[in-house]
Every structure is written in C-alpha cells, then in structure tokens.
Amino acid sequence: MAPSPIVDIHTHVYPTTYLALLRxxxxxxxxxxxxxxxxxxxxxxxxSDDDLALPAHQRGRPIDSSYSSINQKIDFMKTHDITTSxxxxxxxxxxxxxxxxxxxWAEKVNNELEDICSTSLKCLYAFATLPPSAPASRxxxxxxxxxxxxxxxxxxLGTTGLSKGLDDHGLEPIWSALESAKLLIFLHPHYGLPSSVYGPRASEYGHVLPLSLGFPMETTVAFTRxxxxxxxxxxPKLKVLxxxxxxxVPFLSGRIDSxxxxxxxxxxxxxxxxxxxxxxxxVLRENVWLDAVVYSPTGVRAAVEVVGKERVLFGTDHPFFPPLEEGxxxxxxxxxxxxxxxEAFGDDEQAAAKVLGGNAIELLGLDVASDG
Incomplete structure (x- = not known):
C-alpha cells in the first residue's frame, strides 16, 4: 500500500522579488x-534588531539560501517524504x-509565487500576500x-490587519472579498508582545521568550478581537487557519467565552x-482550522479537542528551526x-493520516494524484 500523502501547509519562502525589495x-x-x-x-x-551598537553579524536574523531557494525547499520535501507544500x-x-x-509589490510577489508553483509538477501551492496599506478597493x-x-x-495575514488589528471596521470589504472568493486566511504572528514584558534580562535568553510566548499570545489576542x-x-463562511x-486559543477558549x-x-x-x-x-468548529506546528502530542490533542480532527493540518515552519548539528x-x-x-492519535492511524495530509487536500482542493 502506498504511504499516505504528507502536506506541509506552514512553510515559508522569500521570493527573489521580495529579497530585492528588502535589499x-x-x-x-x-x-x-x-x-x-x-x-x-x-x-x-x-x-530592536537595528541596534548599531551591535556588530553587523549579530543584528537581526541570518537569511541563507534555504529561505529563498525552491530547489532546497523541494530537497527538504524529498528528504522528509512531503508530498505537497x-x-x-x-x-x-x-x-x-x-x-x-x-x-x-503585492502583484510582483504573488505572480512570482504563482510562477514558482506552476513549474513544480503539482508539489507546490501558495498562500499569497496582500498590500495592507493600500486603499481597500486596491x-x-x-x-x-x-x-x-x-x-x-x-x-x-498578519495580526495587525490593515494596521489597526483584526477588529478594524476598515477590514469589512476585505473580509467580504475573501469570503466571496473562498480564499483561506492564514493568520500568522509577527510583532509578538511589547519587549518590556520580557524584563531587563531578556537579551540573555535570545529569542526564546518572543518566539515561544510572544507569538502565541499575539495570535490569541488578534483572533479573539x-x-x-x-x-x-x-x-459566516469566512475560513481562517x-x-x-x-x-x-485551544487552552483559553473556555475562559474567553466565560x-x-x-x-x-x-x-x-x-x-x-x-x-x-x-x-x-x-466559530472554532465551523470557521477555524489550526496547524499542528506545536511540537507536542499534548498540543495536538488540544487543537483536536477544540476544532475537531478534520480541522487540524500538518506544518513544519521550514526553513525556521534548522538542524542543530551541522550537515x-x-x-x-x-x-x-x-x-x-x-502519538496524539495512538492507534487511530486514519485520523493521523488525515492531519498529516488528507485534511489539507480536502480543504484546499489540492491535486496530488500524480505526485510521487
């Protein structure tokens, strides 16, 4: 029996067009x-990354070729038996x-994403990006x-929406257009929490507090708003991942509701x-999907408990968190x-297979029939 497909719905790339913009x-x-x-x-x-007192090689985050190379993305997929990303x-x-x-710039980046996917022999699809500062009509x-x-x-979509958060009235035509187009919203954090909450010793801990705690709380507040x-x-037909x-959200949903x-x-x-x-x-059961980028069976079980096993989708967050050992x-x-x-599903291999790939294929209408 052929192995069940694995679909990675949380995997990033900086296209060459975008790198040129940043440069x-x-x-x-x-x-x-x-x-x-x-x-x-x-x-x-x-x-906070733009601290001129620091040496250049200690500022910001290193962006090697794995962040932009589609060949490396596909090599990563082949190494880990990922069918589609x-x-x-x-x-x-x-x-x-x-x-x-x-x-x-949105048109340029999105066109490049489409071009990348169109030449990938059905192993790549994409979530596009929007120009949030532009007039709503654009x-x-x-x-x-x-x-x-x-x-x-x-x-x-980032947690700030058009800059004022996801409860901003200015987003109404955007929500309507996305609902009408049946396009999924992938809600992703960026800013974390105010740096003051991490205390004066935060620099001793690197990025641990912002990434492990700041990102999840930023996301929770944004969705709740x-x-x-x-x-x-x-x-009512809006779809959010x-x-x-x-x-x-899974842990606090009861408290929020109360x-x-x-x-x-x-x-x-x-x-x-x-x-x-x-x-x-x-809303969680009818409009929301959660990715499984949580690194623990407990986290997966919490996600399933809240949205259902048909609404949890596998992801890797590649190319972040690379191997710790060189080579x-x-x-x-x-x-x-x-x-x-x-481990979260134990003997229920069918449910695990759905989370690893089947749910994404059904939700996004992915054609993986000729992959392999």
Missing amino acids: SRTEVPYLLDLPDKLAPPRLIILP VVSLANPWLDFLSPEEGPQ IVGEIHRLSLLPHIRGII MWLSGVFDRH IAHAGGT CVQHERHFPENEGGKRGPKRGLKE AEEWMSMGTNVHAVK
Missing part, C-alpha cells in the same frame, strides 16, 4: 549584506510599504485577481446571550511534529 531599503525592515561575502545577509526585521511569504510580508508601493482588486490564479489557495467584533457573525496550533458571558458592557442578543451572536465554540539532513522540527501527530 533596496535602508529602514526597518531591510536586508543587510555583510562584508564577508560568504556569510548570509541579515534580515533586520524589527526596530503550500508556501507563503514569511513576516514582515508587505505591511511596511506605502499605499502607493503596496499594490505593485486590496479587494488583488483578492479578485488571486482567485483566478490556479495555484493560490489563500492569503497570509476578530471574533469579539462580530466578524464571523457578518461573514491559525498558525502554531492557534496560539493559546468572560464574554459575564461582561456587562456587551448588549444582550436574542435569548439573553451577551457578545457575538455566534459563540466561540461554534544533518533530517530536521528535528519535522520529526518532532510528525511524532506529535502520531
């Missing part, structure tokens, strides 16, 4: 080339561009255009219910997440 800039975010031509450039992604631009996307620049126009591109299956503002009441197993029920500032809906008309449990081919992040899925 042309001198303000955050920008790409910093080092004097040592053999050393990878550094992505200065947050204002749905690639997306990594943060900071196009959030930093002016309203005039955004639309043209963003809606790009959404309509994306819906006609054969390899685009959704869009990746989206739900509280009634987005899913007004757009939340990165990193939903942040802390706080809403006790919040007196919310007007009562029909039947005396407070807050959004559609409850959080209902190693197998990535611990891949092995850890596969093991977490299989």
Whole structure:
C-alpha cells in the first residue's frame, strides 16, 4: 500500500522579488549584506534588531539560501517524504510599504509565487500576500485577481490587519472579498508582545521568550478581537487557519467565552446571550482550522479537542528551526511534529493520516494524484 500523502501547509519562502525589495531599503525592515561575502545577509526585521551598537553579524536574523531557494525547499520535501507544500511569504510580508508601493509589490510577489508553483509538477501551492496599506478597493482588486490564479489557495495575514488589528471596521470589504472568493486566511504572528514584558534580562535568553510566548499570545489576542467584533457573525463562511496550533486559543477558549458571558458592557442578543451572536465554540468548529506546528502530542490533542480532527493540518515552519548539528539532513522540527501527530492519535492511524495530509487536500482542493 502506498504511504499516505504528507502536506506541509506552514512553510515559508522569500521570493527573489521580495529579497530585492528588502535589499533596496535602508529602514526597518531591510536586508543587510555583510562584508564577508560568504556569510548570509541579515534580515533586520524589527526596530530592536537595528541596534548599531551591535556588530553587523549579530543584528537581526541570518537569511541563507534555504529561505529563498525552491530547489532546497523541494530537497527538504524529498528528504522528509512531503508530498505537497503550500508556501507563503514569511513576516514582515508587505505591511511596511506605502499605499502607493503596496499594490505593485503585492502583484510582483504573488505572480512570482504563482510562477514558482506552476513549474513544480503539482508539489507546490501558495498562500499569497496582500498590500495592507493600500486603499481597500486596491486590496479587494488583488483578492479578485488571486482567485483566478490556479495555484493560490489563500492569503497570509498578519495580526495587525490593515494596521489597526483584526477588529478594524476598515477590514469589512476585505473580509467580504475573501469570503466571496473562498480564499483561506492564514493568520500568522509577527510583532509578538511589547519587549518590556520580557524584563531587563531578556537579551540573555535570545529569542526564546518572543518566539515561544510572544507569538502565541499575539495570535490569541488578534483572533479573539476578530471574533469579539462580530466578524464571523457578518461573514459566516469566512475560513481562517491559525498558525502554531492557534496560539493559546485551544487552552483559553473556555475562559474567553466565560468572560464574554459575564461582561456587562456587551448588549444582550436574542435569548439573553451577551457578545457575538455566534459563540466561540461554534466559530472554532465551523470557521477555524489550526496547524499542528506545536511540537507536542499534548498540543495536538488540544487543537483536536477544540476544532475537531478534520480541522487540524500538518506544518513544519521550514526553513525556521534548522538542524542543530551541522550537515544533518533530517530536521528535528519535522520529526518532532510528525511524532506529535502520531502519538496524539495512538492507534487511530486514519485520523493521523488525515492531519498529516488528507485534511489539507480536502480543504484546499489540492491535486496530488500524480505526485510521487
């Protein structure tokens, strides 16, 4: 019997067009080339990275060829028996561009993503990116255009939306367009939490606090604001995939719901219910999918408990978290997440196979029949 397909829905790439954009800039975010031509450039992604007191090779994050090379992406897939990947631009996307620049760069990046996928023999699809600073009409126009591109299956969106968060009234035409186009929203963090919450010794811990705690809490707050503002009441067919197993949404969903029920500032809906008309449990079961990039069986079980086993999708977060040993081919992040899925389901191999690939194929309409 042929092995079940594995689909990686959380895997990033910086296309050459995007790298050229970053390299042309001198303000955050920008790409910093080092004097040592053999050393990878550094992505200065947050204002805190732009510390001129630090040596250049210690600022930002190193961006080697694995972040942009499609051949290396496919080699990674072959090494780990991944059938199909749905690639997306990594943060900071196009959030930093002016309203005039955004639309043209979005079109360039999205066209390159489509071109990359169209020559990949059905092993690659993509989540496109939007120009959040542009007028809503331009963003809606790009959404309509994306819906006609054969390899685009959704869009990746940061937690700030158009800059004011996902409860911003200005997002209404965007939600409507995405709902109409049936494009999935891949909600992904970028800014974390204010650096002050990590305390004066934060630099001693590197990126551990922002990545392990800041990203999940950023995601949780963003999605909760989206739900509280009634987005899913007004757009009941909107589809959202939340990165990193939903942040802390699975663990805190009951607490969030309880706080809403006790919040007196919310007007009562029909039947005396407070807050959004559609409850959080209902929205999580009908509008939300979670990836399984959580590195533990406990995290996978929590995701399944909240959204159901048909709504959890496998991912690797490649090319982040590379092997710890130089020259190693197998990535611990891949092995850890596969093991977490299989252990979470125990003897239910069919359910594990659905999370590893089947759910994504069904949700996104992926053609993997001739892959292999």
